[in-house]
Amino acid sequence: MPWVVGIDEAGYGPNLGPLVQAAAAVRLPIEDLAGWDTLRAAARKAGGRWGRDKRVVIDDSKRVYHGVNALERLERGVLAAFGLVAHDAAELFRKASCPWCCDELTREAWYDPSQRTPVSIPFDTFLQDLEHFGSNVPDGVKFAGPTALVTPAPWFNQVVEATGSKASLLTNGLIELMKQTCESIPGDDHLIFVCDKQGGRNYYTPLLREAFPGADVCPDLETAAESRYRVEGLSRVVSVVFRPQADGDSLAVALASMLCKYLREVCMLQFNAFWAKHVPGIAPTAGYPLDAKRFMDEIRPAMDRLGIPESAVWRTK
Secondary structure, eight states: OOEEEEEEEEOSSOSSSOEEEEEEEEEOOTTOSSOTTTTTTTEEOSOSOOTTOOOEEOSOHHHHSOSTTHHHHHHHHHHHHHTOOOSBHHHHHHHHBOHHHHHHHHTOTTOOTTOBSSSSSOHHHHHHHHHHHHHTSOTTOEEOOOEEEEEOHHHHHHHHHHHSOTHHHHHHHHHHHHHHHHHHSOSSOOEEEEEEOSTTOOOOHHHHHHHSTTSEEEEEEESSSOEEEEEESSSSOEEEEEETTGGGTOHHHHHHHHHHHHHHHHHHHHHHHHHHHHSTTOOOOOOOHHHHHHHHHHHHHHHHHHTOOGGGTSOOO
16 A cells, blocks of 8 residues: 655745644555545544534635634544544644754743643543544544644745745745655655645656655646656655645545644744733634734834844745
8 A cells, every 4th residue: 555645735825924834644555545435434534513413624725724613623533543642732733743843932032831731622522533433434534643744934034045945845845844754754664745836836857856855756747737757776666746626526635734724823823922911802803914914013112122123923925
């Protein structure tokens, strides 16, 4: 059975809060690489009524994080699928993200490692979800531990200043996630990376040569609908597919999308809570451009009092 590795991001467009990229690896039967049929007893797509349906929701994060109880749906799906047992934010980010990301977070004025997790559901509810999900996953299907890159504003700005483009963050993150996944999943099982198109590009050979140095990158298809590659000369078979809106087609990409959104929302809860302490009555922000400007105008006097520079909060692009 091959491993299907979905890669996605959340927070590329906002001016406030971190950019999050993540990989989600699911071992699936070759006849169902999308994964929805294989896991239909454990998970369902968004939409419809909950009723007595105990399955968690796994879908494109934009469909999951919508309407009433949005954060709850997002959190339940992510924690159950990854078996992500964490009692506070420090443990959550240690288990879900790379060590350098945890170091960067500790430098953020708003970061609270003691925040209780789960953030929206009782721990007992999480345990019930975990038991139901696990008992309905077919034999042979496995979920690897999550791998996420959380890039707060200061590091984001440093990379943009050094490269002149924020697109380089996505490219560098994609390369790092591919390398880490290859290292973290043992054995010689086939790895199939499924990614959203990066900025609408159709050609990815140079990027993949950086991700797999010394290997032969062989393009099979490079069109607007799909770009597909074989990576040869490694100790295992590796395939890479880029498709627009891949998070709606692949359960693994949907799960990566949800993990990104969940970790970013945990960060934004802390970000808003921190500034609410210093600017009483301030309305929370999701960090997107128009509202981000309003938020910055309101917190600027507090930033001056606290000695926090603009580059530590506002993302330049």
